[in-house]
Amino acid sequence: MPSVYLDCNATTPIDPEVREIFLQFLDIEFGNEGSRTHEFGAKAKQAVQKARDQVALVVGAKRDEVIFTSGATESNNLAILGLSAAGHELGKRHIITTSIEHKAILEPCDALIRDGFEVTRLPVTGGGYVDPNAIKEALRPDTLLVSVMQVNNETGVRQPLLEIAEVLEGHPAYLHTDAAQGFGKDIEELRNPRIDLISISGHKIFAPKGIGALIMRRRGYDRPPLKPLFFGGGQERGLRPGTLPVALIAALGKASELSIRDQDKRQKKCREVRNNALEALKMLNPVFAGDQSLVVDHVLNIAFPNLDSEALMVAVKDLIAISNGSACTSSSYTPSHVLRAMGMNDEQANAYVRISWCHLTPEVNWQGVADRLADLQ
Template sequence: MGIYLDYNASAPIDERVLNEMIDVYKNAYGNADSRTHDYGENARKVVEEARERVARLLNVDKGEVFFTSGSTESNNIAILGLKEYAESTGKKHVITSAIEHKAVLSTVNSLKEQGFEVDIINPNEDGRVDINEITKKLRDDTLLVSLMHANNETGVIQPVKELGEILAEKGILFHVDATQTCGKLVPELKELKYNMLSLSAHKFSGPQGIGALVLRKKRYKLPPVKAIMYGGQQERGIRPGTTPIALVAGLGKACEIAEAEYKENYASLTAIKNAVIDLIEQSGLDYNVNGSQDYCMPNTINVSFAGVESEALMLSSKQYCGISNGSACTSHDYSPSYVLKAMGLDEDRLSEAIRISWGSKLDKDTMISEITKLLDVAKGLAG
């Protein structure tokens, strides 16, 4: 199987997170919304401690944190949950980018089918959305701008800080998909201005199946987001359904670890990236890195090797490393990446692109050894 290098799809769970979850499964198995016995109270304490941990990581109030099943659900609530407000105010214009996750793109397209106007902005060839292209589209009836913090395929960091400042002044709602950056770009997230933010635990060594939607208060009021499902008043009515106590605890522990270790993690990720880039440069292969490295996550590189089809490379090197050619949500086929296509890359670079993503605890020497083998395979395929 080789080493796992698809952390942007899902990161291995941290053993400390797993141990905390096991303890909760064993000792806090009540329903957090049961009010008549201590078992419910104990479960509720676990949930609220986790909520505080998430809030500390993001520098928000714990009353602004709502647990969901992950970023896909958070994105859907953040966008579809504004529909009632949009119809009551007449603000039915939404702006997003062409490189968003399908959880955003499919959701805004569903609004378009319901009479909303949607502007979708293409990035530049470097993978970064031009903030001026967004601001030119702003209107009096603009309801929402939704932009990811960093792209899951290229790792390119988007200008959410600058955009947040502009939208705050104009009073336009801003949603940030922080799936790839939560737990990694910790200081940046603490300082961002936004109204809504989505995150998933499994992208930073927490469990799969749990995430959060952060709704920032303004003058003590939450954004006008309504539930899009019905069945209970859990999470103050924003997200009904029995709270998965152990998963919530796992998310909280992952946030606590990230808060304590993000500096050393960032340094480790960067050191590994520098080593990978050096290996690629020294390989003798003809290649193109897809996406600006001036604005890029330290754990991601998207690269096209000339004359080497990505499918062939992935299959021929899987005994050395597990890599991908894009989002896990579209990996059932090998069609060209819509993200890279939106960047305007030519057909060859599209078909040759692979994504390598890693974690901070990965041994650098092992990484160098296996990437060297990957590059040897690529040389053989390049002929």
Template sequence: MQKYYFDHAATTPMHPDVAAAMIEVMTGAGGNPSSMHAFGREAKHKVNRARDGIAAALGCKPSEIVFTSGGTESDNAAIIGVAAAMKKKGKNHIITSKAEHHAVLHTCEALAEAGYEVTYLPVDHTGRVSVEEVAAAIRPHTALISIMHGNNEVGTLQPIEEIGTIAHDHGVLFHVDAVQAFGTAQYRLSEMPVDLMSFSAHKINGPQGVGALYIANGTPFEPIAHGGSQERKRRAGTENVAGIIGFAKAVEICVNNRENKQLLLDKLRTEWVEQLKSRLKGTEIVVNGNAEHHLPQIVNISFMGIDTETMLMNLDMEGIASSSGSACTSGSLERSHVLKAMALSEERLNSAVRFSFGLGNTVEELEDAARKIATIVERIRTNQ
């Protein structure tokens, strides 16, 4: 049976060049980057070279990059690390949005239980935060604003430049979860009003289990992991050398192919919506998210009148991989908190499916999958 992978927002297939770079490290002599002997120095050199490459791609200093185990740790470290440091300065208020990834929301909930104040901003029906509401939520004791760049469920892009400017005008630190946006968005962090930014390798055809956190020099921060003095004492633990090398290679590929990749993803997203609309004449489909400000690789679609779980089960039976939202909540029957935050109708909320595209997907593949979906929808409607 032909299989179609349309769930790149959950994780992306590893690029062959990334795998090759990692295998070279994993089958080499080894060495702990903290060891003083030649093997350790060589491992340290590899990590530093990877850090230099990633920093150059992000437009920041190598010393501002901290390697982590992925996006979740990067988000947790940014929020908890800043919150702890700023609390000592008498600031214990955090602002975020109701449409953030659970790595941010659950961290904020944990901090609220520990005595911090948290404001959860609403989003509009397209998933976008109001800059005016961000400004209005700032208080004298506000320590941090955390707003993601590109939403992982509907693809909506947030106005991070405007939010960051407002934050800095009020002396507030700004964290951006860029895990989903990094593959297509271009950043020059030294020129942006951003103090912390989170990344993950497996969203850009790199390995799982490795990510990075940008911490601008001078940003108040306390580490959440203690032990060794790795990462300039900001993240203890032996570095994942092979993973870091793979991450750097994935970033290099992204930088060199960003323009062509974005054009292809835009084409795939547009073609997918057009194919479905042309083939599903008897079924209304609605695209959820912002029509203008969105990631090119994600499209969230409501198949009106067809239950999400029923649709996903039938898609899987036909070899089509998609999702109902974040992979971190898979197995849960609870509807998307992002779509709920957007205040969509129950019909749209209960029939939404996320498709996301990337390496390996083609227009021809989408055409074939769309034909299968037309058959699936007809079968479901017949049995309703």
């Protein structure tokens, strides 16, 4: 019997209803959205516009505020690097972010430093979240952008986005959030109109890999002054040129629609998995990373006395498939920058594993996992 996949923060399985839509526009309605002279192109265009509406509805945005990208990494780069020209023009070259962001935020910020910007990386509490007051204190007249993730990809800790939005009231800085882990799951807070830029990724919400979006909310009639990162074709309001991947876009749209329709049912299933895991694993005296009152229902970042993460993962690999950090940095074998930012030393950080699941997760033999780990302690 194969192990149960419990690494949904890295990527999710495709929802059956999403797969159906994806294959329809991959195999049957395969027209180019830019083709104006025949029905194939018209149907493709209709599918793209419907998907814009579906994505926009999740965050309370408008159709024309949705720009399709290849995923949250590209969206993050477009949101951050795309503001560079405006920053130089306005004389605002200060960025605020946090020390626990994904590399798709931290590395574009590094690129801006090389371009003459100053970046303030705020520390986080031992609970894994940034203090909104720290953002208030870091704000300056020349602050162009504040970028704080919605939910941390390693710990599952929600960041105080609504409080940060309140701090920024009256300040012109743009507020961006990497919502790869929270879009379609923690829905309500992303509808706050003070959040200007939202990055999302399809493969975190049961759509295929290779598709995402950047939501760009207008302030009155003004859009965030982003410039494209590459050129040619003029698609997506000139910000993301290239032939639109209609099948992927339609799949993201359907996944977005389902996230609203099935929200309660999905959360109930995730809470059940969490409760079953905690009940079985409590015999091992686990310790948890992050303030558990702020952690989303589908994530545990957990360690056990006398066990390091590598030994733990090997011990249970025939039962469950888990990870010990972000999939984007797993090849580096360095201690998690997130856990270190929360005050852990290397030895402590190396003990933690991330377990993440979803509504499509089959039944897990948690007692078998606990018994296996108990033999190692």
